[in-house]
Amino acid sequence: MSATTRVTWDGDAVIRGTHEAAARGIRLGVEHLLQVSRRRVPIEEGTLERSGTATVDATALVGHVSYDTPYAVEQHENMRIRHDPGRTAKYLEIPAAEEARVIGEIIAAQVRRSMR
Incomplete structure (x- = not known):
């Protein structure tokens, strides 16, 4: 007997x-990173934390997480600033x-x- 597929x-x-x-997957990945990073963002009034966004360019398959306040870069880069625990x-x-x-x-x- 033979079968054909x-x-x-x-x-x-x-x-x-x-x-x-x-x-x-990239969308879910950058959303995950945004949530994890929000737990470490320096917080005084919460403005910096709330400014965080996750975006995806689906055509280029590129994702970004960014924080958008005038002081976001300074808070990120300046290791001498003291922050809450x-x-x-x-x-x-x-x-x-x-x-x-x-x-x-x-x-993945x-x-x-x-x-599937």
Whole structure:
């Protein structure tokens, strides 16, 4: 007895689905980084913390986390400024390094899910 299987490959659809999944993963990854970094942002009134945003360019598959106050860069870069316990300079750089593996796993999970 013999069996025949017919497979139709739509490579464009696969690429499109994978690209969309990667963009979705990047979105989830930068949202994760934003949440983690918000726990370290120097806080006095909460303005800096509330200014944090996560954005994704789905076409280029690039994500960004940024804080938008006139003093965001100074607070991030100046290691001599004293902050409340748990709050620190490098509030974005340190979490980005610490969470890089997790963010990669978040993106990979979305791509794998799209290939099922």
